[in-house]
Amino acid sequence: MTPLQLFDPASSTYSYVLFDPATRDALFIDPVDSWLERDLALLRDHALKLVWTVETHAHADHITSGGQLVEHTGARTAAPEGCGIATAATQLGDGDVLQFGGEQVRVIHTPGHTAGSVSYLWRKHVFTGDALLIDGCGRTDFQSGSAEALYHSITQRLFTLPDDTVVWPGHDDQGRTHSTIGAEKAGNTRIAGKSLVEFVATMDQLGLPRPARMDEALPANQNSGLGGGRQDADGATLLEVQTADGYAGNVSPELACQWWQAGHAVLIDVRTDAERDWVGFVPGAVALAWKQWPGMAMNPQFDEAVKAAVPAGGRAVLLCRSGVRSITAARRATELGLEAYNILEGFEGDPDADAHRGARGGWRFRGLPWRQH
Ligand SMILES: N[C@@H](CCC(=O)N[C@@H](CS)C(=O)NCC(=O)O)C(=O)O
Ligand SMILES: [Fe+2]
The missing domain is CATH 3.40.250.10 (Rhodanese-like domain)
Incomplete structure (x- = not known):
């Protein structure tokens, strides 16, 4: 059982569809608005019934289609409780479980990229949003981000999962699709073998420009993408x-x-x-x-x-x-x-x-x- 992975080249965002092969109940993680038609077709083609659409955080670089998916499919929205997404019907905290058919995902609060960011654990797969990326991690310089919090989220919460857990990131701009906890623990150049002080120094020195669509995307995403x-x-x-x-x-x-x-x-x-x-x-x-x-x-x-x-x-x-x-x-x-x-x-x-x-x-x-x- 692997998730369906979808890609938005404009923002290098990955979205995921998980489903129960028996009941066809499905859960969407981080859907992107410009791909609504493609995603509805995918649900139809796989005969899936969308039960949940969830976010890993309030995105700064693209707009979610969560609200629109709800209108088209009757699914329910869920979002991390610390992300200010007041329109989500269900607010998720650490340890919460979402059920779809006989399957379930568990919420792991992984703050740092944003204060509310979460990862979702499904079977041997973890969907890390912008907390842990492949050979990288999310930036920590806006949306109440914190390099200290991210260090603890990655080292104490994600790296304590079994080594063969498959890591599915929220973004990758180099065509890499997935990794494992073991591989990231051993070789992630941002954090593997780094002390908290070294990691914080690295994050402080990134000096990244603001995401181009941030002012438009944040308010929209805190409204589930509905204008x-x-x-x-x-x-x-x-x-x-x-x-x-x-x-x-x-x-x-x-x-x-x-x-x-x-x-x-x-x-x-x-x-x-x-x-x-x-x-x-x-x-x-x-x-x-x-x-x-x-x-x-x-x-x-x-x-x-x-x-x-x-x-x-x-x-x-x-x-x-x-x-x-x-x-x-x-x-x-x-x-x-x-x-x-x-x-x-x-x-x-x-x-x-x-x-x-x-x-x-x-x-x-x-x-x-x-x-x-
Ligand atoms: N050029 C991109 C930048 C996107 C960006 O800053 N992405 C955030 C995630 S929302 C990040 O953490 N990137 C990780 C990194 O650049 O190391 C844009 O304008 O949208
Ligand atoms: Fe992000």
Whole structure:
């Protein structure tokens, strides 16, 4: 049993179809939008019933056809929970299992290329997305990437699989199709035999240009590849900036997350430590409580910390519990010379939203990255 491997020459992306030969139930990994017709024909020709379409991460270089495949086939979308793909029906965490017919894939959280990236294990095959590539690995310089995290994902999670596990990468631009854990452990020039410090130094020195389609691809992929943006209860597109008085504007949690993950904004959580401990927090956000006492016009600690966290004139997106405190904080950050945005609905959502704005959950109800202590 081997997967069907498909290739998009424009982005050197590999997509995969796995299926149960008895029931014909299938699962698609990382489908590419420009190949929708080819892929639908392939499913038809193999008499496959698509049950799942899944992503290894929110791609920066091409657009998924996941949303369109759902519309054509009735499959369900699944995506890693830390990727901000709020439109995916199922949000996947480490160890989760997806069933198709009598087959199953298991999710292995392999952060580093992006914070939410996962690999999928099926029988003796592992689909590594852009975590482990053949004689390479994904870059770690955007989308909350981390060379340290990638080192641990590859050495502790992927290299601990049996040596004969077949590695199916998310990309290859040299025509190589697959490898094995044993071969990569022995000869991957980026990481084999390297210490964490050596690996981080290598990744820091790559100096790669931004993917050409990144600004277009990220928002589209966080919407399962469907255009137009998600709509709120009032029919407003959630992925746009609303103008505001005294600060740069109001943005949806999705847009704030995209900017932050693409490295276009610093995410500042202005709730108190107690709130974060109690309800949950966003890993990687700058914790910077906005405290204001009656009669106190200035908040010198906040000012200093904001200036330290965001480069002069840089962009900040501010998160609080329900999107009220963050407005005041955004005004102050604007006075300090930043391009500061308030994140609508905050971390938890507006408790009165049903009454006056339509029910909209906050950051943590939208499949965006967060966790509890
Ligand atoms: N030239 C490509 C660059 C694509 C790119 O940066 N790819 C990412 C994966 S999304 C990567 O990690 N590449 C690994 C590498 O270049 O070593 C484009 O513009 O799309
Ligand atoms: Fe990628």
